[in-house]
Amino acid sequence: MSAFEATNDAVVEVEGNTVPVEQGERRIIPLNRLFLSAQNVRKVRNPETIPELAAMIEAQGLLYPLCVVVEKRKGAKGEHFGVVAGGRRLAALQWLVEMGRMAKEVPIECLVFDVDRAVAVSLTENAAQEAMHPADQLEAFKLMVEEGRAVGQIAAAFGVSALTVERRLKLANLAPMFIALFREGKIEQAQMQALALTEDHAQQVRVWESLSHWERSAHNIRSRLTEQEVRADQPLALFVGLDAYRAAGGSVRTDIFANEGEGFLHDVDLLNRLAAEKLQAKADAVRALGWKWVEAREAGFPYAERSRFALLTCASVQPSAKEAEAIEALEADLARIVRRMDELEELNSYDADTDEDREWTPEQQAEYEALEEQHGTLDDQLDAMRDSLREWSPDQKAMAGVVLYIGEGGTLASVEGLVRAEDRKEANRNVGGGGATPSYESAPKERAEFSAALCQSLTAHRTAAVAAAFTLSPKVALAALLHTLLSHEREPWQSSPLGARFDNNAHKIASAAKDFDSSPAARMLEQAEGWGDHLPGDSAALFDRLQAMEVNGLLELLARVVARAYSVQGPDPVRSIQRGFDPARGxxxxxxxxxxxxxxxxxxxxxxxxxxxxxxxxxxxxCGAEAARPIEAMKKADAVAAAAALLEGKRWLPSTLQSYVAPAVNDDDVVAVEEEGAED
Known part of the structure; x- marks a missing residue:
């Protein structure tokens, strides 16, 4: 379909025929006499754009008359006019009336056409319109500022916020090459927003050209521009605080396209110094309470490092009747929530009885997430209440210490009552001299990161991956087997991921690992599954066949047997890290x-x-916080799809599947373990 313009009259092509459109009669008509004609050919409109258009009309007036025909309106007296071109403008005018910002009888300039030309007129205007390229609007805003218009004036004239104008001006001030690329459709707006983090045109171009075509995501551009900076929402920055950082002379690169409070801190050395000073002040205050030692660290305090310490049992003060009642109520609420969460988890797991992989409904998913959040809140309240009833004795403080560290969200976290290996040896020697035996407790167990069912699935995938790799590495399989057998002979109490009885774990993997059939491990294990087809079922005949096989054949067979026996599958997301050598890690x-x-x-x-x-x-x-931010406002199904697309090819792993972390081991740890064994 095409449209043509003429000097006095207009013509339009309708079904292959050129139809003239006569010039309309210019008339002033009260707004309440106008309505949207059924002959208006534009049927789809976006109501969300109407307030912005209304604001522009309110600020600048109606720049173009409405095209109308005389039409009868059902139930209305007097002459009325149907709008055949200008329906959005009519809707904007009516919106202003509804908002009380315009009188319903306000005179409106119109062009009146014969009713038999209604469709042609409507088609002419709508077909001839061409949307303005966003780059044109950016440069228009920039030109208006150069002409002396204030940001607020531009915002009012176009019915947008001042922030919107500032953002468009920020893009308009990019290096000219990016505006040209934008016109050509060779750069996305998100990429331009990332480049706008710096006003240095040379740096913008340098970063753009340093990245290959497939690397030029907004996230990568932003990361390259800020690689020597710290995000304002990172724990270190939150711990110090932007006010304290700025007061010390630090500068912040604000991202006008991000949410309020987000930005990048330039002076990392200053930030680290302020964090160290604040941590040291906190450590001095804790040390004054009588602890033997206090260690302050900016990084976290992971389980592998905590395992190097013994943890003293803190004496509890008897709660008052009111406190006991509050604790009991919290425990009851938490127990109720956990029961319901367990019930929901059963509805989102594999059912061995029906061979069905069940999934939550959207309502069940929403309920689980709400319960999860409620559990966290109540759990924090209970911990705080119990902590208020804990009391360390002077003797405990004299032998133990505290680790302070910056936790998630920039909060100050601490672990009290930690005993170093050398201090524990000293305490054990004092016991022999008549001293009191210190009371130790295991590290507090945190709530599992993932459900038991999901952990079973993830660890089953991990088991399958190792099993598949075993089939290609007979030498490692032989070493693992001999290590298990010899270790079991020498130290029967030591655990191993290889079952000495060589149970077949294949069915356990397939039933627990979600989406297992499409995994690389499943395909490899399936190829190796025919290893026993050529072996006799009779035990005596089997022994004879094995004796007759070459060593290489025996090794290949052994690798497949070991593969079927291996398992690290379980419901616990955090695998217990043993002291000394860890067979699974090895x-x-x-x-x-x-x-x-x-x-x-x-x-x-x-x-x-x-x-x-x-x-x-x-x-x-x-992918970074910027990439993840839109997911917050999505429904679950959309969030899953978006997350899957973003994570594809990124090689991201949940903690349960990440490489095992080797615990730090020193001579004191070994001595402490040996002495504990001697005491037993």
Missing amino acids: IETALGIDMADWWSPTPESFLNHVSKAKMIEAVTQA
Whole structure:
């Protein structure tokens, strides 16, 4: 379809025929006499754009008359006019009336056409319109500022916020090459927003050209521009505080396209110094309470490092009747929530009885997420109440210490009552001299990061990956087998991921690992599954056949047997890290296991089974906070799809599938373990 313009009259092509459109009669008509004609050919309109258009009309007036025909309006007396071209403008005028910002009888300039020309007139105006390229609007805003118009005036004239104008001006001030690329459709607005973090045109061009075409995501551009800076929402920056940082002379690069409070801190050395000073002040205050030592650290305090310390049992003060009642109520609420969460988890897991992989409904997913948030809140309240009833004795403080560290959200976290290996040895020697025996407790167990069902699935995938790798590495399989047998002979109490009885774990993997059939491990294990087809079922005949096989054949067979026996599958997301050598870690290292080669976070394997908060956390870790931010406002199904697309190819792994962390071991730890064994 095409449209043509003429000097006095207009013509329009309708079904292959050129139809003239006569010039309309210019008349002033009261607004309440106008209505949208059924002959207006534009049927689809976006109501969200009407307030902005209304604001422009209110500020600048109606720049173009409405095209109308005389029409009867059902139930209305007097002459009325149907608007056949200018329906959005009519809707904007009527919106101003509804808002009380315009009288309903306000005179409106119109062009009146014969009713038999209604469709042609409507088609002429709508077909001839061409949307303005966003780059033209950017440069128009920039030109208006250069002519002396204030940002507020521009905002009022176009019915947008001052922030919107400032953002468009920010893009308009990019290096000219990017405006040209924008016109050509060779750069996206998100990429331009990232480049606008700096006003230095040379730096914009340098960063753009330093990235290959496929690397030029907004996230990568922003990361390259701020690689020597710290995000304002990072724990270190939150701990120091922007006010304190600015007061000390630090500068912040604000991102006008981000949410309020977000930005990048330039002076990392200053930030680190302020954090160290604040931590030291906190440490001095804690040390004054009588602890033997206090360690302050900017980084976290992971489980692997905590395991190097013994943890004293803190004496509890008897709660008052009111406190006891509050604790009991919180415990009851938490127990009720956990029961319901367990019930919901059962509805989102594999059912062995029916061979069905069940999934939550949207309502069940929403309920679980709400319960998860409620559990966290109540759990924090209970911990705070119990902490207020804990009291360390002077003797305990004299032998133990405290680790202070910056936790999530920039809060100051601490672990009290930690005993170093050398101090524990000293305490044990004092026991022999008549001293009191210190009371130790295990590290407090935190709430599992993932549900038991999902942990079973993830660890099953991990087991399958190692099993598949075993089939290609007979030498490692033989070493693992001999290590298990010899270790069991020498130290029967030591655990191993290899079952000495060589149970077949294949069916356990397939039933627990979500989306297992499409995994690389499943395909490799299926190829190796025919290893026993050529072996006789009779035990005596089997022995004879094995004796007759070459060593290489025996090794290949052994690798498949070991593969079927291996298992680290379980419901616990945090694998217990043993002191000294960890067989599972050793086996994975020998096989060169990287779970990113064997597993990826698809909707079926992971995303459908976690909360939206966990999805956002995963995308943030893999792609950055900017990429994850839109997911917050999405419904669950849309969030899953968006997260899956963002995580594809990023090789992101949940903590349960990440490489095992080797605990730090020193001579004192070994001595302490040996002495504890001697005491037993």
